[in-house]
Amino acid sequence: MPMDNIKHNKIYKAGETIIKQGDIGDSAYIIEEGRVEILVKKQNGDIENVGTRGEGTIIGEMGIVDGSPRTATIKAIEDCRLLEITHDDFGSRLESSDPVIQMISQVILTRYRDLLKRSKILDNTDGFAQIELLEKNLAAQANVVESVRIANELKDALANDDLDVHYQPIINLETNKISGMEALIRWTHKDLGFISPGVFIPVAEKSGMIIEISKWVFRKSLLGLENIQKHSTNDNEMFISINFSSRDIATPQFVNGLLDTISDTSIKKEQTKLEITERVLIQQPDSAKKTLEACKDAGFKIAIDDFGTGYSSLSYLYYFPIDTLKIDQSFIRSMNKEDKRKKLVKSIIDLGKNLNMDIIAEGVEEKDEADALREMGCDHVQGFYFAKPMPEDDFIAFMKDWDTK
Numbered sequence: 001m002p003m004d005n006i007k008h009n010k011i012y013k014a015g016e017t018i019i020k021q022g023d024i025g026d027s028a029y030i031i032e033e034g035r036v037e038i039l040v041k042k043q044n045g046d047i048e049n050v051g052t053r054g055e056g057t058i059i060g061e062m063g064i065v066d067g068s069p070r071t072a073t074i075k076a077i078e079d080c081r082l083l084e085i086t087h088d089d090f091g092s093r094l095e096s097s098d099p100v101i102q103m104i105s106q107v108i109l110t111r112y113r114d115l116l117k118r119s120k121i122l123d124n125t126d127g128f129a130q131i132e133l134l135e136k137n138l139a140a141q142a143n144v145v146e147s148v149r150i151a152n153e154l155k156d157a158l159a160n161d162d163l164d165v166h167y168q169p170i171i172n173l174e175t176n177k178i179s180g181m182e183a184l185i186r187w188t189h190k191d192l193g194f195i196s197p198g199v200f201i202p203v204a205e206k207s208g209m210i211i212e213i214s215k216w217v218f219r220k221s222l223l224g225l226e227n228i229q230k231h232s233t234n235d236n237e238m239f240i241s242i243n244f245s246s247r248d249i250a251t252p253q254f255v256n257g258l259l260d261t262i263s264d265t266s267i268k269k270e271q272t273k274l275e276i277t278e279r280v281l282i283q284q285p286d287s288a289k290k291t292l293e294a295c296k297d298a299g300f301k302i303a304i305d306d307f308g309t310g311y312s313s314l315s316y317l318y319y320f321p322i323d324t325l326k327i328d329q330s331f332i333r334s335m336n337k338e339d340k341r342k343k344l345v346k347s348i349i350d351l352g353k354n355l356n357m358d359i360i361a362e363g364v365e366e367k368d369e370a371d372a373l374r375e376m377g378c379d380h381v382q383g384f385y386f387a388k389p390m391p392e393d394d395f396i397a398f399m400k401d402w403d404t405k
């Protein structure tokens with residue numbers, strides 16, 4: 001557990017009470033040094049020693065999950081040094097975690113408490129009806145149900161070939177040629193119709209299914225580019241930009257997986273840009289750096305997606321092996337409203353260019369925006385002004401049309 005998640009360092013002398021039975025639990029502790037004993041007061045008033053815990057173990061974890069009274073007293077039997085995890089800290093982590101994990105962890109805890117009560121170690125005052133109600137409430141939380149439902153259907157969609165990849169052209173502002181494309185996943189549900197990746201990608205990320213989906217998108221996109229290239233009427237080599245999530249780049253075999261897949265195709269690694277959002281880099285800088293360096297060494301290009309929205313420190317730009325900056329749509333959208341915002345975009349372009357990066361502006365919807373970006377030295381543009389993401393065949397038709405213009 002990283003140190004900054006642990007708020008306090010506590011010292012207890014031998015004999016001191018750390019946790020008192022019946023109190024509301026507001027902290028859990030990791031024992032760094034020393035030993036403790038766990039004492040339970042029974043209904044008849046007898047105190048039973050139910051065990052001891054030492055270095056590296058955790059105490060008080062039950063209370064911070066559900067805020068119920070402590071079920072035992074814990075005393076230091078040697079001088080102890082403890083790391084505290086507060087209830088608030090834990091609560092915010094739990095809140096930001098997958099709803100299924102939230103639900104299952106609370107269900108396990110209520111069952112465990114139930115078991116303790118049945119075993120007659122603890123007072124049986126609450127009754128089982130309350131536990132049942134609690135479990136029902138937990139399972140009924142709307143986001144739990146919705147998230148499980150989408151995850152299950154997405155699994156079917158992957159198995160049944162209901163997913164597709166669309167391609168959005170990226171235009172070189174200097175040559176006015178199609179320099180490449182971004183691959184974007186599409187899901188058409190048999191009953192519900194089009195479901196936005198903005199809805200199901202976060203679910204796939206939380207459930208872990210994103211790893212399988214990313215693999216699928218990667219293979220499909222490379223095959224797509226192979227076919228598109230076959231129909232190309234000019235000889236400029238196009239790149240393909242593919243989105244990856246934090247879960248993907250945290251997989252130890254990430255680079256090897258990409259290499260395996262690309263070796264089955266005629267696409268070059270240099271043609272392949274891996275898009276990672278700025279947020280991912282901020283969340284896990286050290287592991288991201290390692291993975292991205294391995295990708296870069298293997299020959300892949302790295303693009304930072306949604307640049308400018310993650311509030312990262314600028315030092316990130318030289319910390320990571322970045323080839324391309326994709327300026328987020330929100331900057332482009334506001335550019336022609338205010339001169340100041342245009343200057344901001346110009347500064348981002350200059351910054352990236354000074355660091356030898358390629359710049360792609362996203363979300364270009366107007367001719368004015370494209371003209372302004374060209375003037376500011378932006379390399380590439382992507383957006384509805386040129387084309388929406390489209391199926392492979394439509395892309396080929398668009399490309400033929402574009403090349404003869």
Ligand code: C2E
Pocket residue numbers: 168183184185196197198201214217243244245305306329362363364365382383384385389
């Ligand atoms: P993104 O990576 O920032 O992708 C760009 C999004 O902007 C796409 O939305 C695209 O259709 C949209 N867009 C492009 N040009 C314009 C424009 O001129 N105006 C406006 N308003 N929008 C424009 P889409 O396809 O709905 O994807 C949404 C997000 O879902 C993507 O944002 C990306 O974060 C995620 N996503 C999509 N496909 C994949 C995928 O295969 N894997 C992963 N991990 N994420 C994906």
Ligand code: CA
Pocket residue numbers: 182243275305
């Ligand atoms: Ca993207």
Ligand code: CA
Pocket residue numbers: 305306326328329362
């Ligand atoms: Ca983006």
